[in-house]
Amino acid sequence: MRFILTLGVAGLALSPPSQAAELELKAPGIDDTILVSLPENHDPAKSWPAVFNYHGFNGRPNTKSTREHTGTSDWIVVGMGYTQPGKYQLQEEDIAAELKAFRHVRDELARSQGLDSKRVYVSGYSKGGWMSDALLQAEPSLRGGAILMGGHIPTPLKNPAPLSKDSHIFIGIGRKDPNYIPSLKALVHYRGLGLPTSFEAWPELGHDFPPEGSTGLREWFTLQNGGKPDDRALEMEFKKLLTLPPAEAWLALADFKERPFCNTPESPWPETISTAQTKLEEDPPAARESKIHRSHRQLLGREVMMRTLDDLRQIDAGYMKLAATSSDSPQNATIQLDHRRILAVLEQARAVPVPTPQPKPSPTRPKPPNDKLDFPTNPLIR
The missing domain is CATH 1.20.58 (Methane Monooxygenase Hydroxylase; Chain G, domain 1)
Structure with missing residues (x-):
C-alpha cells in the first residue's frame, strides 16, 4: 500500500495508516518526494529504529538497496531528498538546510509511525556518503551512519556536534574508487573519536556498489538492531579460509578480521584470527x-x-x-x-606554478616560497 502524506507546519495531512506500507512524503525545502518504507511487522504504537538514506548524484530518493541490507523487518527506511540537489559545495548554510529537513521528517515519523528518535542512523551512496559524513558531524542525536562510496571532509561548522560514544560507523568503498583515500580519512576520523568503525573495501570495484550487496553492511545493520553474530557461520568460513595456501589464507584472514561480526565487544575473533595469521607466518x-x-x-x-x-x-x-x-x-x-x-x-x-616572491621595500631578503602543497578538500560532487 502506498499513501501520499504532506509534511507541513501542522503535521501530517492524513491519519497514519493502520498497517505497514510505503509512504510518500512532501517536506518543506525538498522538491523530490521522500519515500518511507515501513517494516513488514510495523505497528505505529511500538518503537522502531530508522535509517535515512541519501542517494547519489543524479539519483532520486529510494529505499530499495538499504532495505535489502536491513532486512524486511524492524527498520523504518527513509529515502531522503536534498534541499540543494545536484552538485554543490558543502557550506555551513547547506548543512543547516539539510538538518532542518532531516529533523522535520524524523520528528513527524516519530509522532506518527513509532520512529525511535534515539535510534536514528544515516546512510548514503556516493554524494549521499559525503552527506552522511556531514550530518554525522552536525547532528548529535544520530546513533551512527554508513558512509558508502564517499569520504570525510572536516565540517565547516563553528561548533561540530559530538556524537555519542554509543555511535557506530560503517564505511564501504571500491578499492579502485577515487574516493578510497577520503574513505580512509573517514576511518581515521571516526576511530580517532573512539567510535567503533567498520571498514569494507570491495576489491574489484571503482565508484560502484557491489551488485550482490555488502556482507559487512548487512552484519552492521544486524548489530545495530541488537542482533548477534552467527558464530557457526563464522566458524565455517574461518575453517574454509584455512584450507587455502598459507600466503593466500593470510591475506583472506586480513579481510575477514575487519568484518563487523568479528569485532563485537568481547569477541574472541580478533585474537583467534591474529593467532592463526601468526601460525601461517611460519610459512x-x-x-x-x-x-x-x-x-x-x-x-x-x-x-x-x-x-x-x-x-x-x-x-x-x-x-x-x-x-x-x-x-x-x-x-x-x-x-x-x-x-x-x-x-x-x-x-x-x-x-601548479610557484609564485615569484615580490621584493619588499626593505633591506631584508625575501624568503623563498614555502614547499607546501595545498590539497583541495572533496566537495559533494557525486
Whole structure:
C-alpha cells in the first residue's frame, strides 16, 4: 500500500495508516518526494529504529538497496531528498538546510509511525556518503551512519556536534574508487573519536556498489538492531579460509578480521584470527605477504596524513620501492594502483606554478616560497 502524506507546519495531512506500507512524503525545502518504507511487522504504537538514506548524484530518493541490507523487518527506511540537489559545495548554510529537513521528517515519523528518535542512523551512496559524513558531524542525536562510496571532509561548522560514544560507523568503498583515500580519512576520523568503525573495501570495484550487496553492511545493520553474530557461520568460513595456501589464507584472514561480526565487544575473533595469521607466518611466502601488507598499510596511513610536497615525494619513493620488491606478490596490482594515484597527485602539484616572491621595500631578503602543497578538500560532487 502506498499513501501520499504532506509534511507541513501542522503535521501530517492524513491519519497514519493502520498497517505497514510505503509512504510518500512532501517536506518543506525538498522538491523530490521522500519515500518511507515501513517494516513488514510495523505497528505505529511500538518503537522502531530508522535509517535515512541519501542517494547519489543524479539519483532520486529510494529505499530499495538499504532495505535489502536491513532486512524486511524492524527498520523504518527513509529515502531522503536534498534541499540543494545536484552538485554543490558543502557550506555551513547547506548543512543547516539539510538538518532542518532531516529533523522535520524524523520528528513527524516519530509522532506518527513509532520512529525511535534515539535510534536514528544515516546512510548514503556516493554524494549521499559525503552527506552522511556531514550530518554525522552536525547532528548529535544520530546513533551512527554508513558512509558508502564517499569520504570525510572536516565540517565547516563553528561548533561540530559530538556524537555519542554509543555511535557506530560503517564505511564501504571500491578499492579502485577515487574516493578510497577520503574513505580512509573517514576511518581515521571516526576511530580517532573512539567510535567503533567498520571498514569494507570491495576489491574489484571503482565508484560502484557491489551488485550482490555488502556482507559487512548487512552484519552492521544486524548489530545495530541488537542482533548477534552467527558464530557457526563464522566458524565455517574461518575453517574454509584455512584450507587455502598459507600466503593466500593470510591475506583472506586480513579481510575477514575487519568484518563487523568479528569485532563485537568481547569477541574472541580478533585474537583467534591474529593467532592463526601468526601460525601461517611460519610459512616463508605467507611471512613475506604479511610484511608487504604491513608496509602497504603504513604507506596508506602516511598518504592519509600527508600535508606537504615533501611528504608526497617520500610516499612516492616508498611506493616505488614497495612495487619493485613485491613484483611477484598478489598485492602488487593494488600497490601499483595506489602508486599511480600518488604519481597523478605529484604531477598535478608540479603543474601548479610557484609564485615569484615580490621584493619588499626593505633591506631584508625575501624568503623563498614555502614547499607546501595545498590539497583541495572533496566537495559533494557525486
